[in-house]
Amino acid sequence: MAAIDVVVPNYNYGKYLRTCVESVLNQADVAIRVLIIDNASTDDSRDIAHSLAQDERVELILRESNAGTHASFNEGIDWAQNDYFLLLFSDDFLVPGALKRATDIMEQNSAIAFCYGRDVAVHGDDPVPIMPGRTSPVAFRLHKSRAFIESFCRRAVFQIPGSSVVVRTEVQKRAGHYRTTLPHSDDYEIWLRLAMLGPVAELDAVQVGLRTHDSNRSREFAARQLEHILHTAAAAESFFNHEGGSLEDCGALRRLARQGVVGRAYWSGIAHLLRGDMEAMRLLGFAIRSSPVSAVVPPVSYLMSRPDLAGRISSFFANSARSRHIVF
Incomplete structure (x- = not known):
């Protein structure tokens, strides 16, 4: 059974936090660890995080002051120790079977640096749609390292749902931390670095729900x-x-x-x-x-x-x- 560490950075998204973390804990056929990093939220996030930590698979870092998003991302990278790593934003959620599908493909090819899939949009406080658990295996497209990098250069954009990106942990640690000098495009830059270390798999499956709302920075x-x-x-x-x-x-x-x-x-x-x-x-x-x-x-x-x-x-x-x- 593949083992994956999931880091959930959070700031004042208490009303979404339980849905996010439970979508991870309910993933089947994978071993899970979850780290919630709360950046000094002023809503009820801390109480919800403590409630979720009753599950022994959930660990907490509850900051007394806001250290910024990069601190959460990079502390999560340092914490990760299982074979796979996912950074899942607390207003997003995984669909059933997402981690099994991702890790199955990466288990088949140890060269793959990371994989990603498609997303389903959820607006505001709408409920999470019922998503059937799509069984493995799923079709995927393998992008060679240079082709992946060149495609970005040619188009100056990535169309990748960030919360769907499952990375091989040892590759993430080799690539290093998110760069604090890039406040809004740090994900683009680190995906390029990761792609230098192996090919990238694009899954033909919905893997994550992305929620858009008034306080969504992106x-x-x-x-x-x-x-x-x-x-x-x-x-x-x-x-x-x-x-x-x-x-x-x-x-x-x-x-x-x-x-x-x-x-x-x-x-x-x-x-x-x-x-x-x-x-x-x-x-x-x-x-x-x-x-x-x-x-x-x-x-x-x-x-x-x-x-x-x-x-x-x-x-x-x-x-x-x-x-x-x-x-x-």
Whole structure:
């Protein structure tokens, strides 16, 4: 039976914490340890954490002062000792069978650095949907290390539900801690580092529920498209300034990443412009300042690199009369 350590960072998400942790404890056919790290919450999180710790598989770190999210992430990495490691945010939850599916695939191929799956969206305080436990094995796609890194560079984005990422613990410890210099794109950067150490498995299965709500930091941040792109660029630069600098042809990859950032900003700007959104000027201005040639020659290669291009374009034209969003 595979053994997995799950770290649940929490700050003032007491109303979601029990659902999150119980979704881990109810996983079948895997050995579980859970560490709840509470960052000095002011709601009822501590009481709920103590209640959950009646299960001997649950351990607690309850801080008296808020040390920030990176401290929780990195303390969890230091704590982990079983074969596999998962960082699960306390407003998210696992679907039945998720950890068994992930670890089965990684047990079959000891080279895999980490795996991830798809997500189901839950809005606000809506109840967790009933999800049938999908049996193993499931289909998956194996991304070679360089191809995974190159894909990110080309598109300047990862479409990975962070709470679904199951990492081989010894690989996580080799990759090291999350970088505190990257407040909003530390996950992108560490996934690149992890991918240097082995291929990545993409599961064809829903693995996690992601909850969006008014106090969700990522939801607020995603609304500011240019800021998100700038933080993505910072993750790429940090990666190539450190571990990524040892990759063969790292200079070409860095240039590709910079081009990807420009392409993403440019086409995001075009999408905003077609909606009559003034954010378009900021996005297009950044793209043109970064690559003046894009003022006369649109970065079409970026569009062609998007596997979801046809769907995004058809969705845009189908919904343009209703001013729906298209996001690159």
